[in-house]
Amino acid sequence: MFKATKLGDDWDTVESLAINSENYSVKNPSVSADGKTIYFASNMPGGYGNFDIYKASINTDGTLGESVNMGQKINTEAQEMFPYISSNNTLYFSSTGHLGLGGLDVFYTKEIDGKISTVRNAGIPINSNADDFAFIIDEETNQGLVSSNRAGGKGSDDIYEFKKLEPLCDVLVIATVLDDKTREPIAGATVALFDTEGNKVLSKITNAEGLAEFMIECEHDTELEVVMDGFDSKKVQVKGSNEEENNVQINLDPIEKLILAETIDLAPIYFDFDKSNITTQAAFELDKLVQIMNKYPEMKINAISHTDSRGPESYNTGLSNRRAKTTVQYVISKGISEARISGEGKGETEPKVDCSARCTKAQHAENRRSEFIIVDSLQQ
Template identity: 45%
Template sequence: MKKIITFCLLFCLTISLAQSKLKKADKLFKELKYVEAAQTYEEYLEKESNPSIEAVTHIADTYYFLDKPREALTWYRKLYELQGQTLSDQYLIRYTQSLRGVRDYDKADEITKNELLKKRDDKQASHFMAQKKYNDSLASRPSLFTIKPVAINSSKSDFGPAFYGNQLVYSSAKDTTKFHEKLYSWNQQPFLELYVADRNISTGELFNELPFLENIRSKYHDATVTFTPDLKTIYYTTNTLKKSRLLNDKEGVNNFQILRATITDGKASEPEKMFFNSLDFSVGHPALSPDGKWLFFVSDMPGGYGETDIYVAEVFSDGKLNSPLNLGPTINTAGREMFPFYINNTLYFSSDGHYGYGGLDVFESKQSGKLFFSEPKNLGEPINSNKDDFSFIIDPELKFGYFSSNRDTGKGDDDIYYFTKAKAPCDQIVSGKVINAKSKLSLDGAIVKVFDSFGDYKTEVTTLPNGEYQVTIPCGGSYRLQASKTKFVPQEKEVITGLKNQDQIKDVNFELANLDDFVVIEDNKKKVDINPIFFEYDKWGITPQAVIELDKVVYVMNTFPKVKIKIESHTDSRGKDLYNMMLSDKRAKATQEYILSKGIDPGRIESAIGYGEKRLRNRCSNGVKCSDEEHLLNRRSDFIIIEE
């Protein structure tokens, strides 16, 4: 009995200690003290054979936020096994990004495809495959980018470069300030401060780094800046403070805000808060357009598409800002979109929601119209890696710039890299001919447009009088060519160019169909132009000769998807009236069934009716002596076009 009691006491004590350990880990997690939280969760889970989903989620997130994909993967895999189909889009992204973080790209793709198949989300599946196809094409051609780390990188976090005339302003956790004794509990590093450095225009190297605008420096994070074109106004990200102390929301989390200040003689004015700052959510990573009229920024405010979205607000001439607008689902995903930079009608940003190499990747998207952006394109290696790559900036001539990354080859946590960008290596010529699909005659003035693998328009040419065209497109990519002409149905073909300047790609030919070539007008009605359809005597089965003609109708309906018809079948006057009526109706229905069997939508055939001998085309009515040729004119099936 004593042994049993002792065992029970020890068992209860073990449970109590385990629960105490879990409670401590949860508290550290909630306070964003991820380094300590990870260790405490490990101690708890080492002895817990059946952990809760919440505990597994928390330890996975802890390692994810600490950028330890291998450790995070262990627990996200466990979470995926526990939750299966109920795993949210956010956690599916974190799981697959952890796989990419350890370069297990095939497994990440497999899981993503399986989840999309389960959801039957054709649009998202198409988007995924298009981005994967583009990324695969990047691997087959040389990169335009050459990169190198800058010498001033420290063992701590250095990131967020911003052009400041011939200098560079950046964020760093290097421990050289008077607040060195305060550490950020997330990663046990000093809080971020702003620095300015001179820039070697030839090599991109940074030197003579100094603290920037010390009079607005807080005791906590000050980071990611942007400047007006005259460099007299700064927007920057900082913690939400009240009387120099952190101000937390109801959940105990301190959010970020954007402040604005005027710079005079190397000092900043009293910072001004943006009206869209909030205690309840974060705003940060400001980026002004080169003309200073648009402010892009990042936020996790309610109503977004994912963890963090990119927004834009118009900046008026008096400095006031319009209400922010979300850039929409083309840019924003269920994951994180961060660190926008805008120049030359192009938005550069980082994302872990779009298809990439792992962690945050840098993407570019062309703008056309106020808020319309093209499908984002991955910049590829070496800009992107299996780790976080972000804070990308580039000069107006697109020749050089800087970005940040925490890749394994770096000096510290986040490092700043300088890059140069070369021009596209080569072009190739694609040529061919555009002709009329029926007459085979050349089509003069047809337009051949070129689109890249994301559907973005690139260029176009017009055919010569002999129907020939020639267009120049970049090497090493997949392109879609579309030939079109007024009243003709457009036709598309895919072209994949090689990696080097080569002889032109020839014979990319098009045959365009015009509806007028396939119709005849009779009795003021448009009808599909076919030969008479014959049926065996007293039968309505489709004969081999009828198949040839009916296939012409099917071709017209497939080629011109807006065409709708009605079917009318007729007989000659020989035979009884009622019998002819029934026979023609059966033949009309038989032709309808054949056309539908070829995959034509039933909604495109309004009716199929037999009219017997009611609508004769000549004098050969009952009792009138006529030749077989004259009677033949009345035995017919008409396919009347009622909509085109």
């Protein structure tokens, strides 16, 4: 890459940029609106794939600072090229490594407080099943150009004009994890971000201030799951917002709060109708039991499983026994000795809700539960 200075109507003083090298290529430059940063593609050593997106500061004298790789959230093992930084600091680029429609697709993201937001596909009609690249846009008029070798063009690579692109909108979720008793921050807690489908998106560890930060799309509901040794794990719903920041405080109780006189007070562990497998929610609760039993090695537990009243009584007895066995096996699989936990199925004989007349689905679900009885006193 080169730079030139315009003197009157002529371009003069052509200079090679310091980021050039005989050992690799640099190409596709784009300069930020304030003139302080240049973005480009390069296959220099140390990247994540073939061509990666880099940036470098532009000094007041026109020289360039150190080349900085834009990171693994943008760059993949494949190709990332044609960066374009718009007037509102949205970074557009083309990639074959992110999930796309085929060939090179245009993607976009934004850097907020040094953090890269979610990388999104620009979608149809910007992208096609062919190569789509060299994207530029005027953020004020929402008009722009994109190159493509899609079917129906005049030649191999054609230039297409378009109007309007949906604006990028992200929220920085700042989770602060505190000890509910002391109100001190908890460092080292695992905070996982889940989408609305219950899929884990990202997991982070809290820093010394008890903070973990996530960048999510505006107006998207999410869930945070916080796990820390010695504390009761917690799940928190995060309502969608279009504010720049969403601060969420999560207070954790000491794990001992779950130990009552004769039972372990877990959230209800429900089973799906006519099923005995451990659900994701059940595993979340059972992991708390495992943590308690690890902390108190003399503790012994009897896991009692119950069913609802639908189906023959003999069948429900067998089903509850299978559920108790599955529960016990899960705990043992986490390293607890089989001598310390037993299981028992009660069938429909001890309902929490009397369904002799009629029950709702929710009430039937309440009866499909497990209880954890302490059968040996704690030895602390």
